[in-house]
Amino acid sequence: MDNHHVVILGAGYAGMMCAVRLARRTRRLGVRITLVNPSELFVERLRLHQVAGGQTLPEHRVTDVLDGTGVTFVRGRATALDPDARRVTVDDGRELAYDTLVYALGSATDTARVPGVAEHAFVLDRPADLTARLDAIPAGGTLVVCGGGLTGIEAATEIAEGRPGLRVTLVTTRAPGAGMNARARTHLTRALDRLGVTVRIGQVAKVLPDAVELDGGELLQADACLWTAGVRVPPLAADAGVDADGNGRVVVDATLRSVSHPEIHAVGDAAAIRQAWGTIHGTCQSGIPTGAYTGDAIARRLRGRTVKPFRFGYFHQPLSLGRRDAVIQFTHADDSASRWCLTGRAAILYKESVSSSPLKLYALGKHVHINPQLSKGGRATRG
Known part of the structure; x- marks a missing residue:
């Protein structure tokens, strides 16, 4: 266990949650954690439409978010993955050896399917x-x-x-x-x-x-x-021979480990995560819980403990309509609409609390155990 090296690829919502959670859970285990990301800034994807609308938002540096965790930050883009040698190559030529890899590269807008x-x-x-x-x-x-x-x-x-x-x-x-x-x-x-x-x-x-x-x-x-129509995931894992679905997402088992390479955990948009009701689609709502779960799961395995399967159900669809309006559609576990919704001023406050919550979760998660998951799906995910 001493000097066990965990490399996390991607500092999005899921990767950052995993890094913070794992650091706190393994503080006394002698585990090294390295977080790799192309940008030194943490991107609040929930707010990108606000930037497009002309608003100037505060910048958050990855190192500031990680401050006090002991996690090493490497600025760079992972260009190659060798799962047999357990090694990641970064675009500056560095090679990072790992014992456990967390694949959290997320997704980007798909600009290849439609001409022009x-x-x-x-x-x-x-x-x-x-x-x-x-x-x-x-x-x-x-x-x-x-x-x-x-x-x-x-x-x-x-x-x-x-x-x-x-x-x-x-x-x-x-x-x-x-x-x-x-x-x-x-x-x-x-x-x-x-x-x-x-x-x-x-x-x-x-x-x-x-x-x-x-x-x-x-x-x-x-x-x-x-x-804004459609997303794609990086081909890094699929190109390296890690089992992936038709969209390039890493196929995982019930504990979010790669079915072909169990030392690789996949979270967020880059993972093909099945639940009893269907396959999870990429959102912050699902990504952060996968990161928290994986941080806990890695720590439990390093202590020789068993890991329960990941369970998740959707809870809401928060939708801002400019700065002065919003609508919140509450959902069933499979993301289908329930009869409950919220509109007007209450919806605005609700949406803002959702958009601002990730950074608060990371700050609190350095010190105390927090549950970022609104729903485990109830009966829809049991068994």
């Missing part, structure tokens, strides 16, 4: 590029947001509110909020109307320099296009 997206569309992963473009668009110009999921809706409403002279069109394959209950969906529709967001139902066939082409050939003029 990579060349002509902006993504929230790089919000500064989008805001610079929006600043250059004169009043009356048009932004087309492609993707009617929660991310697309939050971005469209945030930008429409912050830039009232800009015409915002949201292109989606089905009505916004289609998975919500009637009351939540009605509130969402009214918010889109109030903010002047035009909704177009259709499938994007191509993104052009100055337009978005729909499947039927219709062109939507666009001074800028924001793409």
Whole structure:
């Protein structure tokens, strides 16, 4: 156990939670923990739509978040993984040997599936590029947001509110909020109307320099296009021969260990995690609990203790509609809508508490045991 080296790839919500949790759990075990991430800044992905809307948010350095944990931070991008030799290569040429690896590389917007997206569309992963473009668009110009999921809706409403002279069109394959209950969906529709967001139902066939082409050939003029439809995971693990699903996510067992390489744990968006009700889809809501669980699981195994299977159920879909409105759809374990929702001022406060909670969890988690999981799924995940 002495000098056991745990390398964590990725300092997103899940990777950071795992690092903080594991450090506290193994403080007296002589375990070394190294966290590898390309940026020295911790990215609050829950707030990227706010940055795209023109807001300036505080910066948080990874080293500041880790302060006091004893975790070593390596700034760099993992470029190669050798699971047989248990070694990771970083883009500066360094090689990191590990005894246990936590694969937490997350996901990024998929710009490869539709022609023209990579060349002509902006993504929230790089919000500064989008805001610079929006600043250059004169009043009356048009932004087309492609993707009617929660991310697309939050971005469209945030930008429409912050830039009232800009015409915002949201292109989606089905009505916004289609998975919500009637009351939540009605509130969402009214918010889109109030903010002047035009909704177009259709499938994007191509993104052009100055337009978005729909499947039927219709062109939507666009001074800028924001793409939020679909995500992809890094191919690092799959390229190294680690068992992965069709989307490149590491296939894990009930305790979130790779089915082909048990010394590799996968968390967050980069893991294909099955529950009795189905496969978890990547969100902060699910990512942080996987990181906390894995930190605990590694510590328990190092002490020779058994590990119970991971159980998770969704609890809510928090959706901001600009800075002055929000809707919270409460859900069943499988993320389907329940009959309960929250709107108005209470929803705004609720959403802000959700967006700000990760950094608070990390700070508290250095000193005390905290449970970041809102639901284990109840009967939907038992057995």
